[in-house]
Amino acid sequence: MxxxxxxxxxxxxxxxxxxxxxxxxxxxxxxxxxxxxxxxxxxxxxxxxxxxxxxxxxxxxxxxxxxxxxxxxxxxxxxxxxxxxxxxxxxxxxxxxxxxxxxxxxxxxxxxxxxxxxxxxxxxxxxxxxxxxxxxxxxxxxxxxxxxxxxxxxTVSESPLYGRYGFAPAAASASWRIETRRAAWIGPRPDGRVDFIPRQRLRELAPGVHDRVRLRVAGEIDVPGSHWDRFAGTEPTAEKAGDKRAIQYTDPSGEVRGLALYTVRENHDDFTKATVNVAYLLADGDDAYAALWRFLLELDLVAEVHADELSVDEPLRWMIADQRAATVTVRDHQYVRILDVTAALEARRYGAPGLLALDVADSLGFTAGRYLLEVGPDGRGSVSAWDGPLPAGAVEVALGVAELSAVYLGGVSVATLVSAGRVSASDPGAASRVLGWHTAPRLSIWY
Ligand SMILES: CC(C)(COP(=O)(O)OP(=O)(O)OC[C@H]1O[C@@H](n2cnc3c(N)ncnc32)[C@H](O)[C@@H]1OP(=O)(O)O)[C@@H](O)C(=O)NCCC(=O)NCCS
Structure with missing residues (x-):
């Protein structure tokens, strides 16, 4: 871990x-x-x-x-x-x-x-x-x-604003609307326990749990404290803070491994059809994830659960009997703009070994140039200047810094951007395998 x-x-x-x-x-x-x-x-x-x-x-x-x-x-x-x-x-x-x-x-x-x-x-x-x-x-x-x-x-209020500066959506977010009665839980039923806790307690626990998990998912950031206050409603000016319910999942050894915050909106025409809005769900491990989602989907008097800023590849989809119980809307969320190609590309790991010759265009000039990215069998990459002719065995990729930023977190493949006319590559499949990643990037907040 x-x-x-x-x-x-x-x-x-x-x-x-x-x-x-x-x-x-x-x-x-x-x-x-x-x-x-x-x-x-x-x-x-x-x-x-x-x-x-x-x-x-x-x-x-x-x-x-x-x-x-x-x-x-x-x-x-x-x-x-x-x-x-x-x-x-x-x-x-x-x-x-x-x-x-x-x-x-x-x-x-x-x-x-x-x-x-x-x-x-x-x-x-x-x-x-x-x-x-x-x-x-x-x-x-x-x-x-x-x-x-x-x-x-x-993160953005409107999509068309930031591409002109070299930003691109690199981690999409999914909004879920789940009909609870149709969903039917078929996922694991972990042995730990779910309990209600005061919101203030959640506010105290959240930064520690989040710091344990954030390096597992590309796209996440270190969350400023003010955002935890916003979620938990612990600022003195928070409106309707008492509507927020806080729960924790404790594993069988007694360690807190998950937290969630939600509100319930009653349906006055039919008391069996309330709606739950999940303000935040934070899971340190699969058991916490399953236990918290099961709790939310099995609440009495609730017909629908809404949650935003989820991954586009949530395990939750495979934990409900009827996948069509969920309506999922995907949109651009975490925007990234690479400013230093060498530092950025050497920081991440890669999906497959290979040699990419990258010709990067950047209208603001920060990253424009030709780079060689060599990825070894351990998935680590090293970047050098591409000065001479195309090295033997290299895949040539010509792209703008926005497109490089879009593929940086592994959330979109080079092949997709080639098909969209945004990138040209001598072997789109090979470039996609190198730059790809096995889990979808996600950002669980907006800022
Ligand atoms: C979005 C906002 C910041 C733009 O400010 P602005 O000073 O009018 O923008 P500029 O004049 O510098 O425009 C820069 C470029 O963006 C474009 N642009 C600005 N607002 C745009 C919009 N809403 N949609 C599409 N393009 C827009 C301009 O056409 C211009 O394009 P170009 O330079 O490539 O020709 C301003 O309209 C605003 O405050 N909106 C409400 C708050 C908001 O949504 N902020 C963004 C938070 S993520």
Whole structure:
């Protein structure tokens, strides 16, 4: 079993990333339009207007003082940036926002690498479509690249936004709607026990359990504490937190191996047809997984169970008698953007040995070039420059950095992207075998 004994993103690197200055090129570009691009401090007076602009940017309501205080406490891990318009009537409120932090992304082979997570991208409707988002995104990517961060990642509100910067969906997510009576549990019935626990207890246990399991699934990240509070409803401002039920699975030796949080929505027309929404399910091992899902699917008075951000290849499908009891919707979820081909490709493991000659295009210039990826029988890859002619036995693959990022976590095959006209490869099957992975990548949160 792998555990992240030593973080690949050291606290000192995270702190240096947080305190880094804004990208000069983007600062100059925005200044030419009369705008000021600068860091916003979590502790200072800037924070409240910054947060209000983020809320407005996502079409949400005004934040209360209590909410701002709570968000301030939970934002120390991020670096916050705003774009300010000195000519606006409320010039202390940024007209655009972005947040980022140095986190860890799990890659195939029980390994992680430092990754720049980006969130809170908003541009006020008064300032849209004049290149402000582009300046901020390119600015954060240049900052991350300059800091030696090999990959950037984000989850999105809309799919078409980030391909132009070299991002691609690398881990899809599945939303499940399960008719419980049709489903009929045929999976294992583990010997441990399921018990209700206080939400606060789940909040305390979740980071430890998640750290034990996150290196097993490519696409997962180290979850910032504020997200556990959001799931568990343990922020002071959480609405309807009492609706959330928390359970744990304890194995026969007494160790907590799984956690789940769910809410129940009654059906007033028919009390036997309530709906359960699974806010989070975290399983350290197959027994915990089976026990928690069985508990949820066998709840009395419940007709449907909904769950989001699941894998596209859930074992759950094989634990119910009627697979058509589940309606599954798949969509793009975890986006990845490689910034350093050598560091990124050497961090993961591969599906098969082989030699790939990669010709990578990158309109932002970070990764454009020709690389040789040699994968040995142990599944480890080493990258060198591809200077001369095509080496004997090499498979030639020409692709953009977005396509390389799409296949990076093993969630989509090179052959599929060749068929889609997005990649060209001299032997798509061989390239797919090398870059493929035996488990589907997944990201169980959004950020
Ligand atoms: C999405 C958003 C950040 C774009 O900001 P913006 O400053 O208007 O974007 P820009 O002017 O920099 O546009 C950059 C590029 O993205 C394109 N673009 C911007 N918004 C788009 C949209 N909603 N759909 C498709 N393309 C879009 C532009 O056409 C432009 O393309 P080009 O440079 O390749 O010609 C802004 O509309 C917004 O705040 N939306 C609501 C919040 C949100 O969804 N944020 C994203 C969170 S993941």
């Amino acid at each position: 792998s555990t992240p004994d030593t973080p690949v993103a050291a606290e000192s690197d995270r702190a240096a990333f947080r305190s880094g200055s804004v990208d000069e090129q983007s600062r100059t570009r925005l200044a030419e339009g009369g705008l000021v691009y600068r860091r916003t401090s979590v502790d200072g007076e800037d924070f409240a207007p910054w947060l209000q602009s983020v809320a407005r940017g996502f079409q949400d309501g005004e934040r209360s003082d209590e909410h701002i205080a709570s968000a301030r406490e939970r934002s120390a891990y991020r670096r916050l940036t705003g774009v300010y318009d000195p000519a606006a009537p409320v010039s202390e409120a940024p007209v655009a926002t972005i947040a980022s932090w140095l986190g860890e992304l799990t890659v195939p082979g029980h390994a992680a690498l430092p990754s720049c997570a980006i969130s809170a991208v908003t541009v006020a409707p008064t300032h849209r479509r004049r290149g402000i988002a582009r300046a901020m995104l390119e600015g954060e990517l240049r900052s991350a690249h300059a800091a030696g961060v090999p990959v950037a990642m984000l």
